[in-house]
Each structure stands twice: as structure tokens, then as C-alpha cells.
Amino acid sequence: MVEKIILAKPRGFCAGVEYAVGIVEKSLLEFDLPIYILKEIVHNRKIVQDLSERGAKSVKSIEEVPKGSVLIFSAHGVPPEFYTLAKEKGLSVIDATCPLVRKVHLEAIRFVKNGYTILYIGHKGHDEAVGVIAEAPNSIILINDKTEALSVQPPQTDKLAYLTQTTLSLKETAEIINILENRFPSIIGPEKEDICYATTNRQMAVSELAKVSDLVLVLGSENSSNSQRLRECAKEFNIDAYLIDGKEQIDNKWFEKENIKTIGITAGASAPERLVKEVVSHFQQKYPKVEITELETIKEKTFFPIPNLKQKI
Template sequence: MKILLANPRGFCAGVNMAIECLERAVAFFGPPVYVYHEIVHNKYVVDRFTREGVVFVESLEEVPEGSPLLYSAHGVSPEIRAQARARKLLAIDATCPLVTKVHLEAIRYAKSGYTIVLIGHEGHDEVIGTMGEAPDQMVLVETAEDVDKLQIADPEKVAYLTQTTLSVDDANIVIAALRKRFPKIANPPKDDICYATQNRQEAVRELAARADVVLVLGSQNSSNSRRLAEIAAGMGIPSHLIDGVSEIQPSWFQGVETVLITAGASAPENVVQECVEYLQTQHGATIEEAVIREEAVHFPLPKSLRELIAGGEPPAAVAHS
């Protein structure tokens, strides 16, 4: 058996920044540190931080006044920021800068009087946060069929934005439908789908044809991880989205000569290596690192956290329950 290890895979710059942000916050404040939603959509990452005393919450009412609170990499709405200020929470914004870019675009289009069509998945944390920037002027679509049902007050004043972790191919289908329906539709000068999402999808698209089966490391609630599995499955290659080696089924590898392994942008490298070691032990697998594109993107820690750490010690008002 041969393992094709897709590269790039795994953590992107936004996830790296968010995870480092939380690590530094825990070291600086001590537990508990609170996070609104999962810091990233990955079971292993969330479980690890939970063991270290991080508390993930779905409502700010769960956070004691004066406590440190991180916003997840997926971003939050202005309403959540207002709630945090009202509760005197020490908020640290770990939102991926590429998500922040989409928020700023939404604000700009809303101020200019546009109806904004957001292409994304209903209920996703990123979509909820983005739509919160202009709830009265934004509508959500997932498919080209949704575009047909849109009721827009002024078809001459429409813009579209996209969730950053979509399938590039799926998004392009919806964008084409929007352009057909609204020929004058506006859009940002640069694509919203993030570089890491596109690179990981491109790697799977290029490499899956060489494989008999594809393993995608990532959690079921990770949009970008699901897209990777869907791309391979769409090419007719058996594809499995798993959190880790414990979910592997031996029956997947009967008669298999080549396994492509990749990981979503929120999946840690150690879960990839555990799967590699499993296949080496069970099947004597050899490894080929298949590099499709080099990545060198880095996002600095949020300014608010850097300033706190530079101050040397937590503010006296920080609450610990």
C-alpha cells in the first residue's frame, strides 16, 4: 500500500492564530477562559482545550461578568460584541482576518444601500456572524435553486458575498445563477473563499484520481473538511471524513493499493500522523508527500491580546469562578 499525503493539508493561518491565541490566553489568565462557540470546528482541538480548563459557551449569559472571553475563528455579530461589553467581559477577538474581511464588505455594501446575497450554509457560525452585520439587508442562499426564489426590492442594487469555507465549484454555480438573474450584481474585488480552502480543495481534486480511497481528517461540523470529502466522492473515489484513527474501518482497505490522506483546515497534524502510523503498521504502507502548492501565510495575534501580555499580568478585575 502507498499513502499519498496531500500538501497543503490541515491547519491554515487563521486556525493557527486562533489556537495560539487561546493557548496564550490560558497561560496568561489561567483557567477558566471562556470561548463563544468552538474555537475551531474540530473535536480533538475542542476536547484538548476543555481538559485545560477552557469553557466553550453558546450564550454569554454562561460567562461570569469580568471574565476573559475569546471570539472563535468564525467571527461573531455586533449583537454579541454589545452583549460582551454590557457584561464587562474582557473580549479577545480570535476571528480569522479573512472572515473579518467579509464582515467589512457586508458593512460597506449595507451602508451603500445594497441588498446583500450571502452564499453559505444556514446555521454555520460564520454565516450567523456575517449576517448579524446587516440583518435587514442580507439574505442567505445555498444553491442555484435558492437564487430563483429570491425577492429583491431593487434588482439594480444587489451585491453578493460568500462564506469563506465553501466549495469553490459549488460557489461558482451559485454565482453564475446570481449573475444571470441580476446582471449588474456587485461583488468584492477579491474572492471571499479563503486561500487555504481553495488550496486544499485543489490538492484533493488533483490527487484523488491517483487513489483507491480517500481519508479526510476533520469533524462533521467542519464545512471545509466536508467539502474535501465531497470533492473526492464526486470523482467516484470512496471517501471517508473521520475525526481520527479510532473511526477507521478495516473493510475500507480491502484490495486498496493507494490511500490519499488529507485534512481540513481545522484538523491537527497529529491525527493525520496517527492514521499514517496505523496504515504503516497494518498494511506496511509507504509514504509519498504530494506537494501541490506551498503556503507561507501568517496572521499575528490580536492586538488586544498582545497588549495584555505586554502589560505583564491580568487586570485586577478579571473574574475567576
């Protein structure tokens, strides 16, 4: 029987998601509707659905957007040619790319300008990876995992750099970088690491949470990279961990075992706090005596102010 719930802190929205969602919210007030978002503003099904109902429609390609409309690029960033394509189509573009993703694009441009080949550690097909690699597809090689780090044969090794996606596993990425540094001793990395503060803090927080929980629930969508990593982190402590979009995906069977008394809850960087509250109230209704506490590992202060959108387009 569930007796205690511990909430990880920090959890949920990061500064980049607040920024991107804030831009859409402001655009809904300032521009004629509908407005359009290329793909998903952030990888969270409920946010995308809510914004769509209010007039911010997600589209799969620029071709789908009617001429003269406002088009928002998502927090994950886009390939550079998308800006030209949108302009050619007469669209007003608002770029909601997280500044920390933009930082990786700028590093890629700088390294390639200086003659480097880049080994980019990331997930094939993820929007962020697609955007960064498109900055210089002939000079950037994607490294998906340790096997690829062990087998990659760059065209030259004199000027080699690595960059990473912002939402990767800290542990696995460190192992991949270690392999690359052993194989290519002169390889250099970014001045400040690419895995962002929010990914780092949430992974550290869920690790502490998993140590004192019998089971961990991660609020987040299947296609959210950072949420997936949180579930993996928790599972490393030999407990069950489930990724759920919301309270309706909770399966009561998970809590039937006698030893499941303390539930740890966290949320990926794109999962809104109201989903956590709904899950907590679900447990409070089912187990009226359940105790709720919070486990804070670090305080976050990062904040990206929303720009003046009318000036921006």
C-alpha cells in the same frame, strides 16, 4: 491490500486556525483560569476537548460566562451585538475571528452603507454565516444553494451585491454566482473573492490527490464546513471518501476490496497534523511495507501574527 499512502499538501491547519488556537494557547498562559470560548474556537472536536481540559471552556452563550472572566470569540466570527453584550456583562473580550472572515464582515458593512442589498451565499445556521448576516439582517439575504439562487426575489435589483462564506465548495459556488449573474446582470461581488486561500488550496490539492488514489480519508469533524467540502471534492472522482475525526474511526472493511491499494489522506483546515500522523502510523503498523509519499500542489505562506492580548482587552 494497501500498498501506498499519499498525503495531500497543503493539508490541515490554515493561518486562521493557527491564529485562533494560538490566541487561546497564549490566553491560557496569561490569564486566570478558566477562560471561556464562545462555541467552538474552531470546528474540531479534539482541539475543543484538549483546550477545555487545559482550562479554556467552550460555552454556548454569553449568559453562561461568569462576570469578570475572559471570553474569546471564535475563528468563525460573531454578530456585532455580541461585543456589546459581553461588555455589558463586564467580560474581557478577545476576538480570535480569522482576518479573512472579518474581511467579509467589512465588505457587508461597506455594501450596505452604500445602499446595496446583499445576496450572501452560505450555509444556514453556520456560525460564520450567522455572524455576517447579523451585520445587516434587513439587507442581507441568505442563498443556501442553486435552487435558492434561481428563486430569490430581492426587494430591489438596482444595487445588488453577492458575498460568500469562506469555506464553500469552489465548484458549487461558481455555479451559484453564475446563476445570480445571469438573473441580475448588474450584480457585483467582492474585490477579492471570499472563499479563502486555504479552502481553495485544500480543495485543489484533494482533487489532484483523488485522481491518483483508490480511496481518500479526510481528517476533520462533521461540523467542519471546509472538511465536508474536501470529502465531496474527492467523491467527485468516483472513489470512496470518508471524513474521520481520528484513527479510531477507521473501518478496516473500507480497504478489503482488491482494488484499494493507494490511500489518499488530507485534513481539513481545523484538523491538527498529529491526527494525520496517527492515521499514517496506524497504516504502517497494519501494512509494514506501505510506501508513504506527499503530493504538493502549492506552497502556502499566509500567516497572521498573534497580537499582544493584554493590550487587546
